[in-house]
Each structure stands twice: as structure tokens, then as C-alpha cells.
Amino acid sequence: MNKPERIDAATEETMLAMGRRARAAAHALSLAAPEAKTAALRAAAKAMRDATATILAASEKDLAAARAAGRPAAFIDRLMLNEARIEGIAKGIEEIAELSDPVGTVLAEWARPNGLRFQRVRVPLGVIGIIFESRPNVTADAGALALKAGNAAILRAGSESLHSSLAIHAALVSGLKSAGLPEAAIQLVPTPDRAAVGHMLAGLEGCIDVIVPRGGKSLVERVQKEARVPVFAHLEGLCHTYVDKDADLDMAVSIVVNAKMRRTGVCGATETVLIDKAAPAQFLPALVKALIEAGCEVRGDATAQGADARVIAASDADWATEYLDAVVAMKMVDGVGGAIDHIARYGTQHTDAIVTANAETAERFLREADSAIVLHNASTQFADGGEFGFGGEIGIATGKLHARGPVGVEQLTSFKYVVRGNGQIRPT
């Protein structure tokens, strides 16, 4: 009965070998010409289009297995590829190809009285491990972003999307080859063996520099708990929109409905609406009505229930729930201070917004709310690297170290200090 152990030993050796190849590829990539990376990505997009039939056939295998396993419709939709989605993936790779190359950018420069000239210069991070679940497009998005920043990537797809991911990966590798870059620049774990994740979280003997989990809360939770290397992620996006007494009501209604209902399953969706107790009397019923008419269930405190019979009683658990659904919690608070306190207690340092026409109140909120993204008079659904102008993102991070907020190409880099002298020695 030592079969599992033998299988795991084999997986470990496979994974460590992938790690070593990735480290060597990362070294080559860190010195690669910007043009080579761009050419590899353009060629990968072309290879993806050329391989549409192959990718669709692979996807059909994943879909058949998912249907046989009785997976829910939302799951099947995340997994599904069609011609339009493959074209979308190819376009996404081309957009990343055209981003400016971050490597070598001078972030700061200064001189010292002794004549030494200092520069802080962007360098790649190294090897990025990306662990994802059912969306096969992450293979292309994450691999392309990592490559553009000069990093090697080790991708681990969910077993449900493995056939599709392998087919997409083959197109990426063909792009790398045609540009003369190492094939190991983007590797995909070729088996569905779950032990692979554990090995990646342990860091492959120093061959992984950072892990990015892309998936549901249980995946992120496991990664954050077990990883022995740094993780760029957020566990929950429990985002708030606070409507101040000095808000323009039409703007507040428009922003709140968009922030909650544009897409309810994204991490930047508002989960709790906070309303100033001192707001004019029509604010609360207008906000409740607009949300309910947009198809949202409203769970409110006593005041909110009093304002509209359709409001369901909220329990304390509602303030701490990321619904990711057409449900919102609603609470009256004591002005901007009350909103900041509520967010400090229940928020997840992801994205929080204030709607107010009062500049002073807005500035207080923007300063004191301790979140990666704070917005004034705009929807929390702007929490997205594309909307920031980053040209793509690998995720949104809520940690305070290194990458915070949307993790785009620049956030996948580090830096080094370059010091130029003409013989300076340090006085004793």
C-alpha cells in the first residue's frame, strides 16, 4: 500500500525538475531583449488562433467530464471555450505584447556629494507560480503577463480544465520557440496530481519566488495558510460603498446599483452599503427601491426595514459576508467616522468607496479607510487592473508588502540599485 507515496515521490522529482528549468529560464528571460518577449507573445496569439480546432476539441473533453460529474451551470460556463472566447484570449495576449516593457526602467535616480550616482532599476521577480481552478484562459493571461515582466511561470491548472489548459499552453510554447526564448519560460504542470500544489507551496527548493492563487476562497485560504513563499492574493473582497449626507442622490443610486449589480461575482462588487444617519429622508427608500428593482435582495438594519417592507432583517453575520450574489447588506452609520469604523471592523482592505459632494468628508474617507483601493464618487467595480490602465492583471492583492491592489506587469517586477562611481572609497 505504498503506492501513493511512490506516486508522490515521482511528482516531487517532476516538480523540482520543473523548478530548476524555470529558474534557468528566468535567468535567460531577465536578459532577453524586449523585442523577443513581444515577438513571442505575438506568435503565441497567432498559434492560438491557428490551433482553435485543437483547443475546442480539448475543451470538449473537459466539458464532457464536467457534465458527467453534474457540475453546476456557472461552473460549466467558467470552463467553456468557444471560438469567440479563444479569439478573446488571443487578443488579450496581443494587448499584453504591446504593453511597455518594465524591465530596465529607471525608477529613481540621484547623486551624492561624493559623486556616486545611484539608480533604482526594475528587474524581473524571477519565477512566479500560478495556481488556478476552472478558467482555462488563466493559462494564457497569467503566462503572458509573467513573461512580459521577464519572469518564468509555473502554471498549475485545475484538473477540470487540464485538457483545455494543455492545448492553450502548447500555443504559448510555440510562440516562445519561434522567438528563440526558452520553452521553460512558461511551464504547465502536466498531470492533475493534487500533490503538485503542495510542492509548489513549499517553493520547489527556492525555485519559486512568489505564488499567485487564482480561484475561490478555499483555494486562496489553503495557499495563504500553507505557502512557504510570498503570496499575492486577496482572500475576500468585502467592499463597501458609503453614501454620505452630502451625496448627490442620483449619483449615489447610480453608483450603488452599479457597484453591487454590474457583476455580482467579482471581488470588487460592493457587499455592504453604508448610509449616513444624517442623510435626507428620501435617500434610504430611494436606494433600497433602486437595488430591489435591479433584482437585488436587501438585508438591512431596523431603519432600513422600516423604510421598505421588502427589506429582510440583517443579522450580524451579514456585515461579514461576501455574498458574490445579488444580495446586499445595508446599514445606517454615524457619518463618515461611523463608516470608517464599520469598514475597519468588517472590511477586508480590498476596495471601499464614498459618495459625497463634500470634498473635506471625501478626503477624510480616502485618508482613513485602510484599503488597497479607496474611491470617491465612483463604483467599486473599477477595482480591476484594466480599469486602472495597467493593461491586464494577474489578480488583486490586499497585503501591504510589494504588490497591493491590481497586480499588473509592473507589480510582477522587483528592482536593484545600480551605483556608478569613479574610484570612490568609503572613509573610515
Added chain:
Amino acid sequence: MNKPERIDAATEETMLAMGRRARAAAHALSLAAPEAKTAALRAAAKAMRDATATILAASEKDLAAARAAGRPAAFIDRLMLNEARIEGIAKGIEEIAELSDPVGTVLAEWARPNGLRFQRVRVPLGVIGIIFESRPNVTADAGALALKAGNAAILRAGSESLHSSLAIHAALVSGLKSAGLPEAAIQLVPTPDRAAVGHMLAGLEGCIDVIVPRGGKSLVERVQKEARVPVFAHLEGLCHTYVDKDADLDMAVSIVVNAKMRRTGVCGATETVLIDKAAPAQFLPALVKALIEAGCEVRGDATAQGADARVIAASDADWATEYLDAVVAMKMVDGVGGAIDHIARYGTQHTDAIVTANAETAERFLREADSAIVLHNASTQFADGGEFGFGGEIGIATGKLHARGPVGVEQLTSFKYVVRGNGQIRPT
């Protein structure tokens, strides 16, 4: 016999309570006026001078215990405080007080076609845990740097320096009080209980954001191995100076001797000198002679031994040894490529230098050597936050995430994105 366990439970509760106080203080500090932080540091420096007699008496206790324990002279010297050193510590605090406040600085700003205006704004990191050994001045340096950046600090002094550190800490607290800042902004673990370190490394239930170890390799090794929170540190500074065939020999001699011998115990001291095989014949004997005359033992490869009878044979272990002493390893390499390869194999990504008059060779080295600090025509002993113009540092980090190189006030901060709109909602 469950006494140790009870003691540890008490320590745990003490430590967790310190963590909670630190978190609350960090919140207050993140909103504190720059003037309050400056005032607190100025007052702390004054309190330090006023308490000179008390601090000296405390130091005498530490010194008596160290002498009784038969500690070596170098240890006693690190531990020792006198009037001049106390004045130096006070001056150091005053210098940190006058640094510009990083909190609130706008790091980047841009607008999007939809009118949203984005800013990336510096915010404090939160709570910094600093674990150090025998140098009591770290209490003041690290506490002051953390405070200037708006962070709370939890300091854990070595048991050997605890009396001195407590006396210095009292002066810092007096400064905080006089400026109306929370006393818990800078806390010192009041007991020598070793279990405190373990609790800090576990993160005090989310109340420590980053750990900075200040001490020898065994401390850093333990911290890097056990910490469940991010660590800013370097394990070893195995720094190289490469002398290229196109170097100016006088400059090379001056830089190499300074890089090795100015102070041999610092992390930026050069440990291995690499010399280009194609360098003119007089380079090798001149470098060996200068080092030996400066009091340095030279351990060289066969060529170096052939050049001077006083050169001792190096073993492979020498290329991997951080001597921190008047000993240097010396090796001939095949040009700048050979130097880069040697550094990639044996270096610690800390600080490496090239001496050459050839600009192209220099640029290749600066680009390809994968170290936090790379220098051209200057001594590796410039690896120091003060020399970078950072006005102080809490250490030098070799990790690629967040803080790399000298960790000064700015490196002890994070950032958030502030987004200002006028009603923008995100299109579906």
C-alpha cells in the same frame, strides 16, 4: 513539572496584548500629523541626553553580567555604552526626526479617459517587529525609523542588553508622551524570556506585519526559517569585487583594500576578489601585496599563489565563506562573464562591484549581476542606507519583494490607490 508551560502561557498572553496595543497605536500613528512624529523624536533625543546617568547605570549591569559570563572583547564592545555613544544615539534620533515624512507622498498619478483620477499614495506598513541581539542602540535606531514612517514597533532586545535597552526605551516613551502620541507606538518586550521571539515570529495573531532581525547569521537563519510573517533581512553578505583587465590599477588597489579592510565585520565588506585572467601581469601581485600590507590574509587559487609566496591555498569552501574578518578569497576568472558566473554561483545577492574603465563591460556587469546593489568603480562598503542618502536604515534586505537593499524610512511604508471620480460607473 508544568512550570515552563505556565510561564509560556503567561508570555503568550503578554505578547498578544503587546500586539493588540501595537495595532491600535499603528492606527493612531497612520493618522498622526508629521509634526507630532518629529516632535516625539526630538523630545526622545532630549530625554535620552537627560537620562545619560540612568542609561550608564543600566549599561553597567549588562556589562558586569557579560564580563562575569566571560564574553569576548568584541561582544563587550558591541554592548558597551558611554557618554559619547549615548550622545551619538541621541544625534541619530534627531537626524531621523528631520527626514522628510514619507506618509501621504504621492508616488504616481494619472487619469483615465473616463475621467477617473488615480493616485498611488504612501501609507505606513503597520506594525514592525524588530528582534536584535547585543547592540542596545538598535532600540533607538529601529524604534525611531519605524515611528518616522508611521509604524508601531515591537522591539525584542537580546537578554544581554536588556537593562540598557529598557533605559533607552524609557527615553523614547517619554518623547512619545510629550508629543501626545500613544506610548505603545514603541514597545520593548520587558523580559528576557526566549519564548517571546517565537510568539513574534508567529505574528501575534495578525498584529505584526513584518519582522526585521538585526544580528548574526544564526538569528537571521532562525527568523527566516520560522517566521510566519514577511521578513526584511539578509542572511549573508558574501560580496565580490571584480577587477577587469581594463581597470585602472591604482583605482583597483584603492577600492579593493577599502572594500575588504575598511571594516571587516560589516555585511558590505568584500569577501572574494575576482581578477580578470586577461589583466596585465602586474595586477595580481599589486593587489595581493596591497591587501597583505593592509593586514589581510589572502587565500588564492593556484595563479594567485604563484604570484606571491604569502598567498595561502584556497579550498572550494573559501568561495562560499563570509569571513567578516581580515581574510579574503582571490580567484582568476575568465573576464566579466566569468565574474558574473562566479557571483551567480557563490554570491548572496547582496552587493557586488566591478572595477573597469570600459563602459560597455561595466554596463554588462551592472545589468547581469543579480544583486540588490551593484557598483561600478566604487567600494562595496558603500552598501549602507546612510551612504545611499536614506538618512538611516534598519538593515539591508536581499529578498526581491518590497524592500530590497537598504531598508530606510521609505522602505518601511506601503501604499494605497486613491481614485477620485464624479459619478463614474463601470460599463457592463
